[in-house]
Amino acid sequence: MSIETDIKQATPFRTPYHRLMVNLMYTSNWIAASQTKLLKPSGLTLQQYNVLRILRGQYPNPVKVSDITERMLDKMSNASRLIDKLVAKKLVLRTECPSDRRAVDVVITDKGLELLQKLDVHQTEWNDEQRNKLTEDEATYLSQLLDRLRA
Known part of the structure; x- marks a missing residue:
């Protein structure tokens, strides 16, 4: 799934670097949430x-x-x-x-x-x-x- 789909963005990003920055932040948060879920029972x-x-x-x-x-x-x-x-x-x-x-x-x-x-x-x-x-x-x-x- 693309970052645009995940964040429901209809307009294109200004630059590929802007897309990259948003994608990195979104993915970092996605990974952190996944790891938090693994750690919660502990x-x-x-x-x-x-x-x-x-x-x-x-x-x-x-x-x-x-x-x-x-x-x-x-x-x-x-x-x-x-x-x-x-x-x-x-x-x-x-x-x-x-x-x-x-x-x-x-x-x-x-x-x-x-x-x-x-x-x-x-x-x-x-x-x-x-x-x-x-x-x-x-x-x-x-x-x-x-x-x-x-x-």
């Missing part, structure tokens, strides 16, 4: 899921909150608040950094790792659905184009 938000994935990537090493903030997909997220919520759910541990008492180290717990493992199954299913729409080469090429757009 009680996680997209931002909390992002933090857990960052921590899993560094496991078993702790990560400073400032480093998590730098790596977040959503740069407007409040990492400290997200970590507080994940601590309350017992998905991460927060400790004072031994080398810098002003810094805070965060590490994912076994419970957090187990939750991500369960979510990986759903992510694999989502990826399989996308394989029916794009080949791996097309997905790689699209990703490269998006990288160029941000360069």
Whole structure:
């Protein structure tokens, strides 16, 4: 389905770049909604899921909150608040950094790792659905184009 059909736009876009911008924003929101639906039964938000994935990537090493903030997909997220919520759910541990008492180290717990493992199954299913729409080469090429757009 075209972006024009999806947003019920009858008039043409001013330029192909305007169409691209609208299409990227619409598609980004569509993907976010799809991911939110997958995460809802686990009680996680997209931002909390992002933090857990960052921590899993560094496991078993702790990560400073400032480093998590730098790596977040959503740069407007409040990492400290997200970590507080994940601590309350017992998905991460927060400790004072031994080398810098002003810094805070965060590490994912076994419970957090187990939750991500369960979510990986759903992510694999989502990826399989996308394989029916794009080949791996097309997905790689699209990703490269998006990288160029941000360069």
